[in-house]
Amino acid sequence: MKHIGVLSLVLTVATAAVCAEEYGPARGQIDPASCEESDNDWAENALARSLSSPLGLPLVPHPPDNPPTIEKIELGRKLFFDRRLSINKTMSCAMCHVPEQGFANWELRTSVGVEGRSVKRNAPTLVNVGYMEVLFHDGRDLALETQFVAPMVARNEMANPSVGTVVAFLKTQPEYRALFDATFDAPPSLDRIGMALAAYQRSLVSGNSDFDRWYYGGDSASMTPAQQRGFSVFTGKADCASCHLIDEDAALFTDQLFHDTGYGWTREQDRQNPPSTTRVQAAPGVYFDVPAAMVASVSGPREADLGRYEVTEDPADRWKIRTPSLRNVAMTRPYMHDGGLTTLQEVVEFYNDGGSGHARQDPRIRPLGLNPGEIADLVAFLQGLTGSSLNCLAAEARSAPPDNH
Amino acid sequence: MKRREFTGLAAAALAMGGLPLRGFADETCQSPYMPMITGHEEYIYVWTLGVEGMGDEQDKLVTVDVRPGSDTRGEVINSVSVGGRNEAHHGGFSADRRYFWAGGLDTNRIFIFDVHSDPSNPTLHKVIDTFVKDSGGVVGPHTFFALPGRMLITGLSNDDDHGGRTALVEYNDDGDFVATHWMPTEADMQGAVAVDGAVADGYGYDIRALIRKNIMLTSSFTGWSNYMMDFGQMLGDPEAMKRFGNTIVQWDLHTRQPRKVFNVPGAPLEIRFPWGANANYAFSTTALTSKLWLIYEDDTGEWQAKDVGDIGNPADVPLPVDISIAADDQTLWVNTFMDGMTRLFDVSDPHNPRMVYEKVIDRQVNMVSQSWDGERVYFTSSLLANWDKKGDDNAQYLKAYTWNGSELIDDFEIDFNALKLGRAHIMRFGSAALYA
Numbered sequence A: 001m002k003h004i005g006v007l008s009l010v011l012t013v014a015t016a017a018v019c020a021e022e023y024g025p026a027r028g029q030i031d032p033a034s035c036e037e038s039d040n041d042w043a044e045n046a047l048a049r050s051l052s053s054p055l056g057l058p059l060v061p062h063p064p065d066n067p068p069t070i071e072k073i074e075l076g077r078k079l080f081f082d083r084r085l086s087i088n089k090t091m092s093c094a095m096c097h098v099p100e101q102g103f104a105n106w107e108l109r110t111s112v113g114v115e116g117r118s119v120k121r122n123a124p125t126l127v128n129v130g131y132m133e134v135l136f137h138d139g140r141d142l143a144l145e146t147q148f149v150a151p152m153v154a155r156n157e158m159a160n161p162s163v164g165t166v167v168a169f170l171k172t173q174p175e176y177r178a179l180f181d182a183t184f185d186a187p188p189s190l191d192r193i194g195m196a197l198a199a200y201q202r203s204l205v206s207g208n209s210d211f212d213r214w215y216y217g218g219d220s221a222s223m224t225p226a227q228q229r230g231f232s233v234f235t236g237k238a239d240c241a242s243c244h245l246i247d248e249d250a251a252l253f254t255d256q257l258f259h260d261t262g263y264g265w266t267r268e269q270d271r272q273n274p275p276s277t278t279r280v281q282a283a284p285g286v287y288f289d290v291p292a293a294m295v296a297s298v299s300g301p302r303e304a305d306l307g308r309y310e311v312t313e314d315p316a317d318r319w320k321i322r323t324p325s326l327r328n329v330a331m332t333r334p335y336m337h338d339g340g341l342t343t344l345q346e347v348v349e350f351y352n353d354g355g356s357g358h359a360r361q362d363p364r365i366r367p368l369g370l371n372p373g374e375i376a377d378l379v380a381f382l383q384g385l386t387g388s389s390l391n392c393l394a395a396e397a398r399s400a401p402p403d404n405h
Numbered sequence B: 001m002k003r004r005e006f007t008g009l010a011a012a013a014l015a016m017g018g019l020p021l022r023g024f025a026d027e028t029c030q031s032p033y034m035p036m037i038t039g040h041e042e043y044i045y046v047w048t049l050g051v052e053g054m055g056d057e058q059d060k061l062v063t064v065d066v067r068p069g070s071d072t073r074g075e076v077i078n079s080v081s082v083g084g085r086n087e088a089h090h091g092g093f094s095a096d097r098r099y100f101w102a103g104g105l106d107t108n109r110i111f112i113f114d115v116h117s118d119p120s121n122p123t124l125h126k127v128i129d130t131f132v133k134d135s136g137g138v139v140g141p142h143t144f145f146a147l148p149g150r151m152l153i154t155g156l157s158n159d160d161d162h163g164g165r166t167a168l169v170e171y172n173d174d175g176d177f178v179a180t181h182w183m184p185t186e187a188d189m190q191g192a193v194a195v196d197g198a199v200a201d202g203y204g205y206d207i208r209a210l211i212r213k214n215i216m217l218t219s220s221f222t223g224w225s226n227y228m229m230d231f232g233q234m235l236g237d238p239e240a241m242k243r244f245g246n247t248i249v250q251w252d253l254h255t256r257q258p259r260k261v262f263n264v265p266g267a268p269l270e271i272r273f274p275w276g277a278n279a280n281y282a283f284s285t286t287a288l289t290s291k292l293w294l295i296y297e298d299d300t301g302e303w304q305a306k307d308v309g310d311i312g313n314p315a316d317v318p319l320p321v322d323i324s325i326a327a328d329d330q331t332l333w334v335n336t337f338m339d340g341m342t343r344l345f346d347v348s349d350p351h352n353p354r355m356v357y358e359k360v361i362d363r364q365v366n367m368v369s370q371s372w373d374g375e376r377v378y379f380t381s382s383l384l385a386n387w388d389k390k391g392d393d394n395a396q397y398l399k400a401y402t403w404n405g406s407e408l409i410d411d412f413e414i415d416f417n418a419l420k421l422g423r424a425h426i427m428r429f430g431s432a433a434l435y436a
Helices: A042-050 A070-079 A149-153 A161-173 A176-184 A190-201 A210-215 A224-235 A263-270 A291-298 A345-350 A372-383 A390-397 B003-017 B131-135 B225-230 B231-235
Strands: A277-283 A286-291 B043-049 B061-063 B075-081 B086-095 B099-104 B109-116 B122-127 B144-147 B152-154 B167-172 B177-182 B207-210 B215-218 B247-252 B255-264 B268-272 B281-286 B291-297 B301-310 B320-325 B331-336 B341-346 B354-360 B368-370 B375-379 B397-401 B408-415 B421-430
Touching: A042 A070, A042 A390, A070 A190, A070 A390, A149 A161, A149 A210, A161 A176, A161 A190, A176 A190, A263 A372, A277 A291, A291 B231, A345 A372, A345 B408, B043 B086, B043 B167, B061 B320, B086 B144, B086 B421, B099 B144, B099 B152, B109 B152, B131 B177, B131 B421, B207 B397, B225 B268, B247 B268, B247 B291, B255 B301, B281 B320, B320 B368, B331 B368, B368 B421, B397 B421
Parallel strands: none
Antiparallel strands: A277 A286, B043 B061, B043 B421, B061 B075, B086 B099, B099 B109, B109 B122, B144 B152, B152 B167, B167 B177, B207 B215, B215 B247, B247 B255, B268 B281, B281 B291, B291 B301, B320 B331, B331 B341, B341 B354, B368 B375, B375 B397, B397 B408
């Protein structure tokens, strides 16, 4: 088994600045090969990481009834990448949460599930997901131990007829029976699948960013002057930090709450009033404006997205979305809950414009009056939030090929 | 070469060598290693996508009788369902033409049908359901190109990210895995050279070969995420629209070594070599930019690629799909999906193709196959399950025409929706005479 170190300091990835000429495979993907070799087994390193706190992050909170072990992490990784755990054996968790793309998907705005069925939301990164108190963009689950059930049975994701069939499948596999025995001294079960998947995902921790070394580590050179100015904008004039929290000892860059930024409302207006043409890139530098009727002729229905309301059915929650962490944001494009914005520049400009301005929008979303220099500084700051271990997380993820037919 | 001369050559070769006749094929677009139907095709096999809520909902191989004088001519006479919806797409005969291999772009299953025991009623002989595992992560078995004793299969995607990086995968005729040949990428050119500003994207689609020149060409489409997703959703997703191939790769046929990567922007799809003894070129079309491309050997013996004309108005995004070159190399049928049209190009001067005929087949059209003599032309409708038009525009059919040299004349039509069969995709011809 390949040994992978957790202490690699060099992250040989490009920033997420989107090259205007990008075409074909997404550029600047995280390179697992750049992770420094280690004398330890990869799962030993993953366990150590999930029990420690990298610079800028607190300890990962583990439920008392599911402490991490090497065996759980190894089993969880195997389950996470097993394409056989979908109805037609084509989709694993990793097909939407791609390790080399920050455990997100850079190549799609919104995810595509079994038989190509449309998902209305962007696949969120799973890096640092162990810190999240509410899961999914709308917070519809509260624990990694139970979260996996929804995508496994969602008709437009993995489409299993029931989670029971997944358990039953695992019980038929000698390899899995042995692993569950070794991990839990018990056969595969729904609870144990959740415990293993949660343990693996809680090992996906990445801190020690340029920002962390500057803010928490006292390294004045680790952030450029532009990034430092951007920090001032972030915490001052733009007030991003009122939702994307930075605490004294650590920063998750999220308040774990739900807000109506005006974005969801805007997207619903777009859905109800589609533009007369859609600008489509046909090749590098070649664009066509395709008439709406032509697009409609090959389009299935698009669902409305009411955000948190879909969980609570409280009208006050319409278009509210969980505040995402901004850690590794430069490595998790495209942005917003539906991937509708491609670059960090576009995101900052959306907020600088004050959202949509509709009646129920969070009052903190207002025209910010940032000048182009401040916008550039803010983007530079966000690019300084990339953790130092993404390459090793990807290398661990690829420590064995996925299970396939 | 004129059609009359070529037909004579084929007849002479047949008289000398008997079957199997290497170097020729029917449908004019298949592997030149396999035997040809020298008379009238008797059956059309249509690899058909199952549709939720329609019939048995499964993918199936549908057999249509086209025997002259048959009481059931123009009718579906048999159908074999394979279980599930696999994104049935393309298929090809083995080099001995006794088996038809058909792929599922979604589930990666490969269905091998026995078409020789009873050509009127193919049966499912074997299913390969280990394609991804065998190949080391290739997803989306697409073109099935027969080599003697082997089947060379292009992939469209991979199991790392469902993007477009992919490979050629080789099996033997027994269905046993032989080798995987990954497409060259910018990071790993494998000894190939990129020319004309090409960036090796590692994507795949079609494969065709010119044996006497030891030339193999592959084209480039897009990965699972795109070919499986709702077409309209994709058009509105600028991230997804960046993930199309822009390259055609020239390979050494025998060593499977990539040699040169050409810059062919806008998703080059089908590749067709002509049949003439001195015809050292191939055609391809780009789906998104609606161009006809010529890949040709120049006077110095180097292979080149150039755009030789538009197909319709590219700004209207007509979306060229299947193409079919005539056996005499003089004409090329080109279908465009969005406007449901077929166009005939005079390619007697391959560097200066000229459109000479056009006809709307239906609200959508994808595949085109022509008989060896060029007198019968068949069309089917489906592009991909989630790319086909919606509602009333979702016509699903096999339509047969005769070509009299100046126009297509209606022969018969089978409505795949009305018969609750599904989405009609690739057509291949069968005949009992091959096995007499």
